[in-house]
Amino acid sequence: MQAPQPLPVLDTLGRPLHDLRISVTDRCNFRCVYCMPKEVFGRDHAFLPRAEILDFEEIERVVRVLTGLGVAKVRLTGGEPLVRRNLERLVAMLAPIPGVEDLTLTTNASLLAGKAQELADAGMHRVTVSLDALDDPTFMRMNDVGFPVARVLDGIAAAEAAGLGPIKINSVVRRGLNDHAVLDLAGHFRGTGHTVRFIEYMDVGHSNGWRMDDVVPAAEIVATIDARWSLEPIGPAYRGEVANRYRYRDGAGEVGVIASVTQPFCGDCTRLRLSADGQLFTCLFATRGHDLRGLLRSGATDADLADSLSALWRVRDDRYSELRTADTVELPKVEMSYIGG
Numbered sequence: 488m489q490a491p492q493p494l495p496v497l498d499t500l501g502r503p504l505h506d507l508r509i510s511v512t513d514r515c516n517f518r519c520v521y522c523m524p525k526e527v528f529g530r531d532h533a534f535l536p537r538a539e540i541l542d543f544e545e546i547e548r549v550v551r552v553l554t555g556l557g558v559a560k561v562r563l564t565g566g567e568p569l570v571r572r573n574l575e576r577l578v579a580m581l582a583p584i585p586g587v588e589d590l591t592l593t594t595n596a597s598l599l600a601g602k603a604q605e606l607a608d609a610g611m612h613r614v615t616v617s618l619d620a621l622d623d624p625t626f627m628r629m630n631d632v633g634f635p636v637a638r639v640l641d642g643i644a645a646a647e648a649a650g651l652g653p654i655k656i657n658s659v660v661r662r663g664l665n666d667h668a669v670l671d672l673a674g675h676f677r678g679t680g681h682t683v684r685f686i687e688y689m690d691v692g693h694s695n696g697w698r699m700d701d702v703v704p705a706a707e708i709v710a711t712i713d714a715r716w717s718l719e720p721i722g723p724a725y726r727g728e729v730a731n732r733y734r735y736r737d738g739a740g741e742v743g744v745i746a747s748v749t750q751p752f753c754g755d756c757t758r759l760r761l762s763a764d765g766q767l768f769t770c771l772f773a774t775r776g777h778d779l780r781g782l783l784r785s786g787a788t789d790a791d792l793a794d795s796l797s798a799l800w801r802v803r804d805d806r807y808s809e810l811r812t813a814d815t816v817e818l819p820k821v822e823m824s825y826i827g828g
């Protein structure tokens with residue numbers, strides 16, 4: 488066993504291991520065109536077999552070991568995490584782990600109305616909801632399963648009532664698809680205490696047909712809102728915060744933009760990702776993962792796990808968004824629906 492390492496563990500760019508994003512399933516009940524297009528994720532798509540998926544006890548163990556290496560923020564993702572049964576049981580196992588300061592979930596909110604209170608009772612701190620438009624025709628075109636906006640708003644209301652707010656609303660903006668919805672979304676959530684973060688459309692995975700022409704730069708999104716409601720920039724709340732934050736000068740709250748394409752933020756990226764089948768990814772745009780499930784099921788001790796995890800992070804040098812070129816876009820990058828955003 489190696490001598491205990493100074494905490495938190497730093498990668499080759501001096502970035503601390505701080506955030507763990509856990510995909511608890513590769514399944515989703517939406518088919519968002521920029522993430523899980525139907526043409527690729529059709530009826531005969533082979534999702535991960537049950538036996539290959541980490542169970543809650545294995546996930547709990549990984550989190551416990553990683554908090555010992557500096558992880559303080561844990562986000563549950565998918566696919567759509569709420570399609571995994573009894574997720575509140577996992578939340579109840581993770582919330583008491585010493586070192587877990589922030590336990591959150593990213594969801595499309597399709598099932599949130601019926602789950603919010605259970606998640607809150609189990610110890611969830613807050614939720615982030617994906618919502619790409621407020622008008623049904625656009626939203627249904629983007630989720631591609633005909634799911635209505637009203638039921639997402641019901642989920643947001645239930646989460647707020649359960650004390651899981653203030654809620655962050657993530658909205659991917661794609662030119663020609665929902666860029667007209669930016670002011671609708673900003674207008675709807677102004678003054679509610681909830682914060683919309685507009686996300687530049689990204690070349691995640693290798694199946695969404697990404698083109699730079701379809702990206703609406705963050706600067707353009709901010710200018711559009713500022714022309715309607717005057718904004719002023721405010722600094723990040725912590726190192727590694729992905730959104731550029733802006734305050735409405737009239738006091739109606741905040742709005743954010745996540746500009747991975749035009750203003751990359753790799754220099755402060757503190758995120759490690761775990762897929763539902765136990766593969767570790769040190770970047771959202773990685774082309775390969777590192778098997779942890781084998782180690783978990785091989786009788787390795789917690790100390791062995793810790794050594795392996797810190798060794799992986801210490802050699803990390805990912806900064807894809809800073810190095811993105813027309814060639815890198817074509818790389819066989821891992822699908823976002825498999826490792827979560």
Ligand code: SF4
Nearest residue numbers: 753756770771805808
């Ligand atoms: S591109 Fe990779 S390294 Fe850069 S911010 Fe995103 S996940 Fe982090």
